[in-house]
Amino acid sequence: MAQRRREYWAERSGAGRLPWRSSLLVAVFTQAATGWVHHLQPDREPVGVAGRLLLLLGPALLLLRHRYPVPVVYGVCAVTLVYLACGYPYGPVFISVALACFSAVVAGHRHAAWGAVGALWAGHLLIGHWLYRWLPPPGDGPAPWGTEGGVTAWVIAVLAASEVVRVRREQWARDRAERKAAERRRVDEERLRIARELHDVLAHSISVINVQAGVGLALLDTDHEQARTALTTIKAASKEALGEVRQVLNTLRAPGEAPRTPAPGLDRLSELIDQAAAAGLTVSVEGEAAARGLSPGTDLAAFRILQEALTNVVRHSGSRTARIRVTRPPGALELRVEDDGPATGGDAGGSGTGLIGMRERAAAQGGSIEAGPRPDGGFRVLARLPLGDTENSGNDGHTASGEDR
Structure with a gap:
């Protein structure tokens, strides 16, 4: 100091x-x-x-x-x-x-x-x-001792005034250091948010492109129609990825402007399922009605968590099926993604930060992520995101998993 x-x-x-x-x-x-x-x-x-x-x-x-x-x-x-x-x-x-x-x-x-x-x-x-x-x-x-008293009072006054100014300047220095530290934290948090957003956007789309490129190469000489379908899927996935990346970059270039397109949410869950299907993954969903009425932050976090969880199934699991379950216990939104495994054990070409990104997204909303192998085989991701009073009031009683299948 x-x-x-x-x-x-x-x-x-x-x-x-x-x-x-x-x-x-x-x-x-x-x-x-x-x-x-x-x-x-x-x-x-x-x-x-x-x-x-x-x-x-x-x-x-x-x-x-x-x-x-x-x-x-x-x-x-x-x-x-x-x-x-x-x-x-x-x-x-x-x-x-x-x-x-x-x-x-x-x-x-x-x-x-x-x-x-x-x-x-x-x-x-x-x-x-x-x-x-x-x-x-x-x-x-x-x-005269009166003169000495005046000199003593003058010495004390000079020292006291100097100490007051010193304390004030120390407080200014601390405040300025705290403001700089807070600014650095905001910059770091924004950088992590952007990195996480880009990772989630690109990881899923590139996984789909990678799978379809392999299908297209394998069938190029034997099944032209299937190869054409694979190339069409690659085109659609790359177009969507480019659009989302462009949205992120536009936000960076003009931080004060609102995004031109809304952030993705669970209302696009069907698109996510279609993309997973294009990568050869069959996904079943329970509790879609519980995904309604969420705040934008919770909605985006939930969508990205499901997107990353399905991407990890495509990359790392030998299973070609996955199950999504959306429930709404009191005060929270729970997302469960399971597959039957086993893990492929090979290099899937990822960055290794998928689970970290999911945990960061959940923590940013005050929630948590549990991820690990299931006792009977396969892998499970369980996310719990707290809901505000407005979101809870908009639940309309959807708390179970199978009622609104």
Whole structure:
């Protein structure tokens, strides 16, 4: 946190540039106001050439307060202590101390600033109550304790103000870091969402194309009509995949615009079954009526989960049949996809992220996925997606699996 604070302060203060404007302003004001202050403190030493040089040395050190805050705060306090030891009048000289202390505390060197100002305060006490006998002005007595109280109050006020600003800047730095982290998370989540969408779109369509391409090659010389059918299926699957990919890419290019075509949902379940059939997979469905009245997010997630589950059957299962069961227990939508196996065990050419993508989609909706071998053989995917109050009220009593077959 201290390093982050220093980097933040360096960036905000322009550590690569010398703060000459503020330093010049302090120098001019100190020189002008000290002469006026001397009239209010006639018992102090007149500010001669040496005093003017000391008054210039403090603002000159302030030029380096952003690059070297610790040496500057100690240097300014030392110069101020020499100025006080020479018996010159109190007043504007302390502006340089306040500014140096402020810069050191805000830059994260609070202990150094406390130490430097504490040393100045202790030195002032020493001068005012012991060393005054040997220091100008001649015949000076011990400093009044009222003056010491004022100096002490000034030191506490400078340190307190610096700490308040430091805390505020730390909070700004934390807020900015949190905003950047949140932005990175949003970017990562959007990238994962796009990757998941593209995977689901392409995996299913390319699986169908792969199967049909194999059928077409095998029957090209023996059954021209069947080969033509396979090529027609390839054309339709590739056209649909291109359309969905184009929709995703259009969303990327114009993130503020609404999609030109609606996102797929379970109302397109029959198309999904037809595509699976074109890949040689026979799919039976139970509970289609339970898929009605879903929110867009739940509808899309359910469609993609079923799509990926069927794609995995095409790729990895030796079975040519699959069963989909859609149910609606209280507060949830359950999707069950089963096949009778066995697993092919060969390289299906996939990315290996299908189950991961399904789990991510379910988790994004607050749901879960259970996937694994069935006790009697084959494979089962069980997805559970929570439903909102509106979706539950639109259930119309469809909670069983076989009533609306």
